[in-house]
Amino acid sequence: MTKKVSVPSMTEMLQTHMVKELLADYPRELVVDCFRKVTAASRKQQLESGDKAKTLDCLLSEAKKMIAKAYQPTLKKVVNATGTILHTNLGRSKLPSDLKEQLLNVAFHFTNVEYDLETGQRGSRYEHLEKLLITLTGAEAALVVNNNAAAVLLSLSALASGKEVIVSRGELVEIGGSFRIPEIMKLSGCDLKEVGTTNKTYASDYERAIDEEQTGLLMKVHRSNFTISGFTESISLKELKTVADAAELPLIYDMGSGTLIELDKYGLRKEETVSGALRDGADIVTFSGDKLLGGPQAGIIVGKKEFIDQMKQHQLTRALRIDKLTIAMLEGTLRQYLDEEKAIQTIPALHMLTVSESVLKEKAETLFNSLSHLNEADITLTRGKSQVGGGSMPEQELSTWIVSVKPKKISVTEFAFRLRQGESPVIGRIHSDRYLLDVRTIEKEEIELISEKVTEILAF
Numbered sequence: 118m119t120k121k122v123s124v125p126s127m128t129e130m131l132q133t134h135m136v137k138e139l140l141a142d143y144p145r146e147l148v149v150d151c152f153r154k155v156t157a158a159s160r161k162q163q164l165e166s167g168d169k170a171k172t173l174d175c176l177l178s179e180a181k182k183m184i185a186k187a188y189q190p191t192l193k194k195v196v197n198a199t200g201t202i203l204h205t206n207l208g209r210s211k212l213p214s215d216l217k218e219q220l221l222n223v224a225f226h227f228t229n230v231e232y233d234l235e236t237g238q239r240g241s242r243y244e245h246l247e248k249l250l251i252t253l254t255g256a257e258a259a260l261v262v263n264n265n266a267a268a269v270l271l272s273l274s275a276l277a278s279g280k281e282v283i284v285s286r287g288e289l290v291e292i293g294g295s296f297r298i299p300e301i302m303k304l305s306g307c308d309l310k311e312v313g314t315t316n317k318t319y320a321s322d323y324e325r326a327i328d329e330e331q332t333g334l335l336m337k338v339h340r341s342n343f344t345i346s347g348f349t350e351s352i353s354l355k356e357l358k359t360v361a362d363a364a365e366l367p368l369i370y371d372m373g374s375g376t377l378i379e380l381d382k383y384g385l386r387k388e389e390t391v392s393g394a395l396r397d398g399a400d401i402v403t404f405s406g407d408k409l410l411g412g413p414q415a416g417i418i419v420g421k422k423e424f425i426d427q428m429k430q431h432q433l434t435r436a437l438r439i440d441k442l443t444i445a446m447l448e449g450t451l452r453q454y455l456d457e458e459k460a461i462q463t464i465p466a467l468h469m470l471t472v473s474e475s476v477l478k479e480k481a482e483t484l485f486n487s488l489s490h491l492n493e494a495d496i497t498l499t500r501g502k503s504q505v506g507g508g509s510m511p512e513q514e515l516s517t518w519i520v521s522v523k524p525k526k527i528s529v530t531e532f533a534f535r536l537r538q539g540e541s542p543v544i545g546r547i548h549s550d551r552y553l554l555d556v557r558t559i560e561k562e563e564i565e566l567i568s569e570k571v572t573e574i575l576a577f
C-alpha cells in the first residue's frame with residue numbers, strides 16, 4: 118500500500134499573499150526553487166519518517182527563511198575575536214575609517230584613474246601611488262600589483278627569466294600553504310639555485326654558486342612566519358650586497374610584511390623597515406599592502422628605476438594590474454604615513470599592534486562585566502597572548518586580556534558554531550575546552566553585540 122503524502126501545490130503556494138510579497142523582493146526563479154525544496158523535503162519526511170504533513174503556513178515560513186538566506190551576500194562583515202591582527206582568513210587588514218568617503222567617491226563615480234587632467238591625455242594608473250611610495254621609502258621608483266606573490270613573480274620574470282636565481286636554503290619559505298618560493302621560481306621561468314643549509318648560509322656559499330653566464334640575480338626572502346634558532350648563520354643584506362656588487366648582479370629582497378615605520382619605537386621587536394632594506398643595498402624590495410602596512414591587498418615593488426622600468430614594460434604587469442578601488446585605498450593608507458603619529462592611531466593594524474595593555478584590560482572588563490551575571494556558563498577574565506598573524510613577526514609576543522567562556526549546557530564547539538551564525542558572526546578561539554574572546558581585535562563598538570549574542574545563545 119502506498120503511503121498518503123500531502124503537500125500543497127505550487128499553484129496554491131504562488132497565490133498566497135506572502136509569496137506575492139516575496140516576488141516583489143526576490144527573483145521568481147529563486148522563490149519557486151525554494152518552494153520546490155521545502156515541499157520536496159516535507160514529502161520525503163512524510164514518506165520516510167512518517168512525519169505529519171506540514172501546514173501551508175509552516176512551509177511558507179520555511180521557504181521564506183531559505184530565500185532570505187540564499188539571497189544574502191556570502192561575504193559579510195564578522196567580528197574578529199581571535200586576537201590575531203592580520204588574520205588572512207578574516208581578510209587581514211581593516212582599512213582606516215578616514216577613507217570611507219574616498220571609497221564611495223571612487224566606487225560610484227567615474228575617476229581619472231588613467232587620465233591625465235593636465236594634458237587631457239591618457240595617464241598611468243600607477244602614478245597615483247608612485248610619488249607617495251618614493252617619498253615614504255626613499256626608493257627611485259615604485260610599482261604596485263595585485264599582491265606580494267604577484268610582485269615576486271613579476272620581479273623574477275622581468276629580471277631573471279631563463280637564468281639562475283640564488284637563494285639560501287634557510288629562506289625557501291611556504292606562506293599560507295600556497296605561496297612557495299620554489300614554485301614561484303618555476304612559474305617565472307627562473308632556475309632556483311639553493312645555497313647553504315637550512316640553518317647556515319655564508320657569503321662564500323653565494324660566491325661559489327655564482328656563474329658568470331647563468332646567474333640572473335641574488336634573492337633574499339624574509340623568514341616571515343617561522344624562526345630558526347640554535348646554531349644559525351645567515352648573512353645580512355649589506356654583506357649580500359657586497360657579493361652581488363662584486364658579481365654585478367641585482368639583489369632582490371622579498372620582505373613579505375614590510376613595515377614603513379620603526380616598530381621598536383613602540384615597544385615591539387625590531388623589524389627592518391623597507392627604507393632600511395633599500396639603504397642596506399636591496400635593488401628591489403617587494404612587500405604586501407595588507408600585512409603590517411595595514412592597507413588593501415596589494416603587492417608593492419620599490420627600488421632602482423632601471424629595474425622597475427623593466428617590470429613596467431613586462432606583459433605580466435597588465436595581467437597583475439590593480440583595480441581603482443585598491444589604488445584609492447592604498448593611496449589613502451600611504452597618506453596616513455606622512456604623519457607617523459597619526460598612522461599609529463588611524464591604521465587599525467598598527468593601532469591593534471601598539472595599543473596599551475591598560476586599554477585592553479579596560480575593554481576586557483567591559484565585556485566581562487556585561488556577561489558575568491550569566492549562570493549558564495563559567496566566565497573568567499584572564500591574561501593571554503595575541504598573535505600578529507599574516508606571516509608577520511612570528512617571534513613577537515603580545516600580552517593581552519581575554520574573556521574566557523565555558524558553557525554549561527552546550528559544548529564549546531556548539532557554542533562556537535552558534536556564534537558564527539546570523540547577521541554578525543563572531544569568530545573567537547577554542548582552547549582547552551573554553552571559548553576565548555581576545556579583545557585586542559575587538560572594537561569597543563562591537564562589545565555590546567558580542568554580549569547580546571553570547572547572552573542569547575546561553576539562555577536558549
Ligand SMILES: *Cc1c(COP(=O)(O)O)cnc(C)c1O
Nearest residue numbers: 264265266292341373374405508
Ligand atoms: C606573505 C608573504 C608573501 C605573500 O604575500 P601576499 O601579499 O599574501 O601575496 C610572500 N613572501 C613573503 C616572505 C611573505 O611573508
